[in-house]
Amino acid sequence: MSTSSPKKSGVKFSSRTSSGRILSRNDIEAGGPELTSTSSGGPNDFMSYTVLMPPTPDNQPYTAVGSSSSKSEDLPPPPHPNAAKRTNQRGGGAREDDGGGSGGAGSSAKLERQDKSMLVRIKTGDFDHSRWLFESKGTYGIGNAFSSQDGGGYDDDGGMNMSDFMDKPWKPLTRKVRVPAGILSPYRLLVLGRLICLIAFLIWRISNANTDALWLWGLSTACEIWFAFSWLLDILPKINPINRAADLAALQEKFESPSPSNPMGLSDLPGIDVFISTADPEKEPPVVTANTILSVLATEYPVDKLAIYVSDDGAALLTFEAMAEAASFAEIWVPFCRKHCVEPRNPDSYFNLKVDPTKNKKQSDFVKDRRWIKREYDEFKVRINGLPESIRKRSKTLNSKELKKAVDLAKENGEDPAAAKSNIPIATWMADGTHWPGTWKSPSPDHSNKDHAGILQIMIKPPNHTPVYGNPGDHPFIEFTSVDIRVPMLVYVSREKRPGYDHNKKAGAMNALVRTSAILSNGPFILNFDCDHYIYNSLAIREGMCYMMDRGGDRICYIQYPQRFEGIDPSDRYANHNTVFFDGNMRALDGLQGPMYVGTGCLFRRYALYGFCPPRANEYLGLYGQYKRKAEAVRRRGEGDDESQPLNEHPDLDMPERFGNSSIFLDSIAFAEFQGRPLADHPSVKNGRPPGALLAPRPPLDALTVAEAVSVISCWYEDKTEWGDRIGWIYGSVTEDVVTGYRMHNRGWRSVYCIPKRDAFRGTAPINLTDRLHQVLRWATGSVEIFFSKNNALLASSRLKFLQRVAYINVGIYPFTSIFLVIYCFLPAVSLFTGEFVVQSLNTTFLIYLLLITLTLSLLSLLEVKWSGISLEEYWRNEQFWVIGGTSAHLAAVLQGLLKVIAGIDISFTLTSKSANEDEEDLFADLYIIKWTTLFVPPLTILAVNIIAIFIGVAKTLYSVIPRWSKLIGGLFFSFWVLAHMYPFCKGLMGRRGKTPTIIYVWSGLIAITISLLWIAISPPAIDHSYNDGF
DSSP states (O other): OOSSSOOBOOOOOOEEOTTSOEEOHHHHHHTOGGGSTTSSSSTTTTTTOBOOOOSOTTTSOOOOTTOGGGSGGGSOOOSSTTOOOOOOTTSOSSBOOTTSOOSSTTTTOOOOSHHHHHHHHHOOTTOOHHHHHHHHTEEEOSSSEEEOBTTBOBOSSSSOOHHHHHOOOOOOSEEEEEOOHHHHHHHHHHHHHHHHHHHHHHHHHHHSOOTTOHHHHHHHHHHHHHHHHHHHHHHGGGSSOEEEEEOHHHHHHHHSSOBTTBTTOOOOOOOEEEEEEEOOTTTSOHHHHHHHHHHHHTSSSOGGGEEEEEEETTOBHHHHHHHHHHHHHHHHHHHHHHHHTOSOOOHHHHHTOSSOTTTTOOOTTHHHHHHHHHHHHHHHHHHHHTHHHHHHHHHHHHHHHHHHHHHHHHHHTTOOHHHHHHTSOOOOBOTTSSBOSSBOSSOOTTEETTEEOOEEEEEEOOOOSSOOBBOTTSSSSSOOBTSBOOOOEEEEEEOOBOTTOOOOHHHHHHHHHHHHHHHHTOOSEEEEEETTOEESSTTHHHHHHHHHHSTTGGGEEEEEOOOEEESOOTTOTTOOSOHIIIIIIHHHHTTTTOOOOOSSSEEEEHHHHTTOOOSSOEEEESTTSOEEEEOOOOOOOOTTSOTTOOTTTOGGGGOOOOOOSOHHHHHHHHHHHHHTSOBOOSTTOOSOBOTTTTOSOOOOOOHHHHHHHHHTTSTTTTTTSOBTTTBSSOOSOSOHHHHHHHHHHHTTOEEEEOOOSSOSEEEEOOOSHHHHHHHHHHHHHHHHHHHTSTTOGGGOOTTSOHHHHHHHHHHHHGGGHHHHHHHHHHHHHHHHHHSOOSSSSOOHHHHHHHHHHHHHHHHHHHHHHHHHOOOHHHHHHHHHHHHHHHTTHHHHHHHHHHHHHHHOOOOOOOOOOOOOOOOSSOTTGGGGOOOOOGGGHHHHHHHHHHHHHHHHHHHHHHHSSSOOHHHHHHHHHHHHHHHHHTHHHHHHHHOSTTOOOHHHHHHHHHHHHHHHHHHHHHSOOOOOTHHHHTO
């Protein structure tokens, strides 16, 4: 090789210094003097630096045809092989050597300024790029042009090569989006201002007693003090709301793109086990559960990294056979979704969309495929609807044969045929002619809802590790050529139940799934759903995984998604959407230590569910946690430690140790922890795993593994273990979800609230008033249980942030507000009856305080609507139902909780019906159904008392000698305030077209008569004797 020709050099971009300079990778690795503080910054930052550029039209001024200055051989050689080549990202900011070029006016143009060089660079309008690329064999790389020439290239010792352009900067997967200061700062100031107003008002109320009615003044003041305290608990955790955004493109680029550690571009994402729970096929129809399963099977996540587990806590054959039908239909539904990218992937919701299904669809066979798959789905639904009758007929036929055999055998042996018949149970039969091991239609020993064997059936086997594409002609009606036809693994699980064991309701079923999934698939992350919540956004799981796999994601215990509901009446009469909580409170908690766990739509880290502490935890000390320090090292309990040691003494004492006697399960813990770590692709990523560590296929399942998975769902497995105490879902409360999330936060974990632009999941909610109140009753009862347990946030560890602690305290305290709310709702009526008011008189001071408190609350509501994205109507509906629920379900929850704590009376709750409305004429027919419940009594009494009091108060004032209009107006104002909040309750009692149950009229009449008689007894009318004296 001739040495006269200088080596080619090029421009490559790397990191920018604090002064704005761009340094190459060689400079950064060498740590030369240009990185020191003495050589960086200042006005001469680029003045004495030579930049060598390859001869491309992107970074060199155009020269006349034939000019030799456009050739790379005319450029001067670099000063030394590893010299730093500096430039800005636009190719300017430096000057070329004056003596390095040959003749020609434009051979060595000086680029004095960045903006000037940019102007020169883009003035190439007459240059033929296509011809230049063809003649020079040039190819464009990342950020600039890269010229590849035969027989010579860029040197390997510090020069430029193609790998430099493949070297991309590290990208975060998520980012925080702060609420604008123009909204948040006034919001915080208003919180402070309203707090000052409340304190001043309460001081004034206490110091200005109503001597005419001290009892009325005392009750009202006590209620107002509690309301102020309750408002403070609710508003404090809302002062730091944030939004988040995930980068799905960066996730795919980092984990599913070809790289030196992943040459084939396989998925390096961790596995996910999806749990779907159901308990009663009568209240939770199998077709609803089947649609949820199909939406999960078709989600956009690596097929071999996904496993679905269906927990049937009722062990019903109907659910089992419906799941088998769903597994069969998934073989065509999942490839159809992948081929045409349909959304949502719940077939029932997809075919019921009110939009044009052909929008943005470009494949010519879409209409034909959709028409065919719609017919297949209709037949699928008909088969599921016919399963109960099919099972009944099959069981009747086979039971008849069994009875006939028993009678014939008894006759042959000379025994009594009637006795033989009585010994034959009325069994439920499977399609293969064997007894169903679960619950029978006619319960018998070993085959009842609380006494049956454990069942585990792999409906769909684990898929291949590599894609399996369809071939032409594989299917007679739909073409799946070049479509991945694999389907994720699907497993049916029903844990064993026996008399004498406490099975711990849903929490026990979820823990059984945790153990069996660890044996079969051991996904480091767990996503749980109720049977009526389906995946509405097929990319939602990937968006949640962005937070888990980002820098610092190893400290996140779960990702909570908001709950969105379908089938709600347009006016949302009973605040079923609950947007104030999901878009307001939960978003605000995300700015603290994270949102609470709300039972469904939550992506867990398996290692955190096992009760372990995060890799890097902090402690918050001081009066309100203003001092932060690193938590002490984890230590395990010694043999002499007291197992009942409370959680608040040291949270690390709750480290798990007793997982059970399954060695396979114990071995899986370390693998789950390692696979759940983020990618160690940046020095700032701590506790990461190397790239490509999860590319290996999962080991195939064998009989021994399946047998072990069955053994861990036995009812005795949890004996003498810490399941439900420190491991898995926590037992002891009907709201096990809140307690489970609280225990994780108490150990120092963080959680994240993921709100995709398109709803992640959707479900159903009860729109009937009775069902809605029973649902609220269960939530409130669980909160009362939390308040009287060791999970009370007042006993939390120092790893829980102060405002997070306040939020959890509010969870346990809010039902007790019902006591004061009921009293306060009666006070306006009492005021109208007695002619007294809560204050001595409606003076200017009282009215000013009332105006300030109301005005600040209104402004706070407007700003909260701004940063949360909810509407004013939703906010008002939430306020109305807060009064309705507070005077009914919350009050009953307090009474039930006290009975359980004091008398030990256990609390049972009714399973919320998930049945979809089948009335096509009226989609909201359930809204008008009135089912009487004792929860109606308190709000109905409040309504009747206030309505009667309005008439009595007005009549007394009109016919009194000295009318006191100010106190009448005050009483009327607050009575109308109560009635306005009770308006949805009144509409619920009226039913449809005035079909109000007779019991409503009976109760209203009884209450009116009772109040009238009581009033006459307390304040009898004065007898005027002047009339008799005149005669």
